[in-house]
Amino acid sequence: MKAIEIKKDVFWIGAVDFNKRNFHGYSRSPQGTTYNSFLIKDEKNVIFDTVDHEYEGTMLSRLSKVIEAEKVNYIVINHAEKDHVGSLEKLVQVCRPEKIYASVVGKKFIEAQFDTKGWPQIEAVKSGDVLNIGKRNIHFIDTKMLHWPDSMASFIPEDKLLITNDSFGQNIASSERFASAFDKETLLKSMKEYYYNIILPFSPLVLKVLDKLEEIALDIDMIAPDHGLIWDGADNVRFVLDAYRELATQKTQEKALILFETMWHSTESIANAIASGLEIENVPFKIMNIASCHHSEIMTELADCGAVIVGCPTHNNGIMPYTAATLTYMKGLRPQNRIGVAYGSYGWSGEAPKALHMLLTEMNMEMPFEPIKTVFCPKEEEIAKAKDLGREIAKALKEKCSK
Numbered sequence: 001m002k003a004i005e006i007k008k009d010v011f012w013i014g015a016v017d018f019n020k021r022n023f024h025g026y027s028r029s030p031q032g033t034t035y036n037s038f039l040i041k042d043e044k045n046v047i048f049d050t051v052d053h054e055y056e057g058t059m060l061s062r063l064s065k066v067i068e069a070e071k072v073n074y075i076v077i078n079h080a081e082k083d084h085v086g087s088l089e090k091l092v093q094v095c096r097p098e099k100i101y102a103s104v105v106g107k108k109f110i111e112a113q114f115d116t117k118g119w120p121q122i123e124a125v126k127s128g129d130v131l132n133i134g135k136r137n138i139h140f141i142d143t144k145m146l147h148w149p150d151s152m153a154s155f156i157p158e159d160k161l162l163i164t165n166d167s168f169g170q171n172i173a174s175s176e177r178f179a180s181a182f183d184k185e186t187l188l189k190s191m192k193e194y195y196y197n198i199i200l201p202f203s204p205l206v207l208k209v210l211d212k213l214e215e216i217a218l219d220i221d222m223i224a225p226d227h228g229l230i231w232d233g234a235d236n237v238r239f240v241l242d243a244y245r246e247l248a249t250q251k252t253q254e255k256a257l258i259l260f261e262t263m264w265h266s267t268e269s270i271a272n273a274i275a276s277g278l279e280i281e282n283v284p285f286k287i288m289n290i291a292s293c294h295h296s297e298i299m300t301e302l303a304d305c306g307a308v309i310v311g312c313p314t315h316n317n318g319i320m321p322y323t324a325a326t327l328t329y330m331k332g333l334r335p336q337n338r339i340g341v342a343y344g345s346y347g348w349s350g351e352a353p354k355a356l357h358m359l360l361t362e363m364n365m366e367m368p369f370e371p372i373k374t375v376f377c378p379k380e381e382e383i384a385k386a387k388d389l390g391r392e393i394a395k396a397l398k399e400k401c402s403k
């Protein structure tokens with residue numbers, strides 16, 4: 001396993017997990033993932049973040065191709081989630097560094113996860129602190145809640161390099177290291193998938209961090225996140241900063257996401273009728289069966305949709321289980337600027353559409369329409385009503401997008 005020099009005396013010493021599909025237990029990573037870790041060789045040799053525990057041997061193998069492990073002086077932990085500190089204990093044992101640097105919360109999180117008796121000093125740093133390592137200076141930038149309270153970034157102006165932990169990451173597993181090897185459409189899709197499942201709740205803070213980064217943007221020509229490809233070159237740096245701003249702004253998109261769960265296809269037929277209405281009004285849509293699509297796949301689709309139309313049958317006086325799970329997940333991710341609509345078929349009690357309506361309301365969605373519900377199989381006039389609803393949703397969505 002070799003180290004890859006990404007800038008003069010700056011090396012990638014991470015690991016690629018081509019087969020990871022369950023990312024952190026809640027999100028899918030259909031293209032695998034990458035745990036990025038970096039080494040800067042200077043008067044003081046510094047490692048930035050580590051890799052998942054499973055890959056500590058890979059990381060040490062790459063490190064050994066550049067310097068002997070005992071020559072590592074400092075370890076900077078930009079983020080103390082297990083995928084980035086998973087090999088820290090091993091690294092401390094093998095390298096015996098002089099110091100570990102982390103944010104104030106990062107230090108607490110490291111101490112909460114490891115028995116640090118006998119470890120080198122863990123020094124807490126904050127925005128504005130600068131660590132000189134010889135020819136270079138590491139400027140620490142607080143990125144709190146992006147996406148954990150401990151998150152920070154490290155900026156090395158001499159290399160025009162910003163190391164960002166999870167921010168600007170994507171779940172791409174590849175033998176390529178740089179974004180320039182990929183087309184922008186693929187990059188954007190992977191970024192949306194990552195953002196909408198991990199970063200989305202913190203969008204207001206993302207905008208603040210982006211404002212802060214704009215002050216130094218001209219001095220950055222490489223952004224190195226802890227997952228996926230490294231954004232190389234001024235063009236890619238601009239692309240990722242702009243894409244993040246767009247994702248964080250959550251401007252209403254003129255596309256509808258129709259979600260349904262169904263027992264005997266009645267709720268599904270309402271979904272299809274609503275879709276017909278949208279089609280008449282030339283509003284694009286996507287229909288997803290909640291029982292067969294993973295909740296993280298649904299969230300990724302939501303990135304492009306300004307309306308969320310959710311239906312399910314009434315089950316035990318409430319909503320169906322996959323729908324409940326998906327909406328709980330969606331609510332936690334706090335999507336904004338959406339229109340919500342509820343519908344569903346029922347047999348004898350019919351509580352689900354109202355319950356769905358309430359759930360979408362709690363998500364701060366605009367709810368311009370009363371939920372529609374049908375008893376058992378929707379009749380011709382009910383299908384017509386659902387189609388009309390689709391047309392009305394399309395008009396409301398167009399109006400919202402035009403504001």
Ligand code: FEO
Pocket residue numbers: 079081082083084147148166226227
């Ligand atoms: Fe990639 Fe929040 O860990």
